[in-house]
Amino acid sequence: MAGSAALESLRLDGVGKRFGSAVVAVDELDLLIPGDGRLGVVGESGSGKSTLGRMLVGLETPTTGQVLVNGKPLAGILKSATSRRWFRRAVQYVSQDSVGTFEPGRKVFESVTFAARYLRRPSETGLRDALDEMLHRFALDPAVLQRYPGQLSGGQRQRLSVIRSLLVEPEMLICDEVTSALDVSVQARVLNALKQPTGGHRPGLVFITHGLPACAFVTDTMAVMHRGRIVESGSTDQIVENPAADYTKHLLRSYREMIRVD
């Protein structure tokens, strides 16, 4: 893969993942994600969303099928240092586990800027300016940068994990439950920051969540997962307004019942 190639697509080709003989986390999925697509992956807990996200970036190896990047197997791309670096720069993944993202002994500033320094080699001033702008957009006090990860709240850690990936200026950002620890007003700021381009840069997005409203706000298309399968996919607006699958109807109904105020 040439170092300057653009990300055209990520594709799942019959991708499945079993854990042991009993658990089928993901069941032979086919899915095409254009490089500039904005896809939501929704479903209840245990439906296979995180496993899918981890396979998209090679953190989990499929038991069947393969992940293709611009039509080439991801497994091959990750074998060479040059193409692996290209891929890490093109596609950034923000894990559900924001604790594991930061090294306990390093100050936040170092951890948050490390990937961008390594993958993009920005100027010090450019990096600092981009970081300041993002801290503002994500409603974070710059003082958090001088702390150690153990001194952060869960919500601060979640936002800093997203900022860390955005500083790389990836072509695609894959976010796994990145707003679960945020109160509603901060959540709105983060969702706005994901929706609006920063400095003219708007990466493609895979937004994994059980929060349907958040998903509807930031994505154009949606895949609904149930027991490792995609039961419905298509335009986000269409699915939210007129769901076809029984499971999607059930998800939407449960959500509406949960937020109903009598």
Ligand SMILES: Nc1ncnc2c1ncn2[C@@H]1O[C@H](COP(=O)(O)OP(=O)(O)OP(=O)(O)O)[C@@H](O)[C@H]1O
């Ligand atoms: N490392 C693992 N070993 C064994 N089983 C696993 C492992 N990782 C995930 N699973 C199982 O695979 C299934 C799918 O898990 P996954 O984390 O992908 O679901 P999810 O939709 O992301 O759930 P949540 O919304 O709770 O994060 C679950 O039954 C889970 O228990």
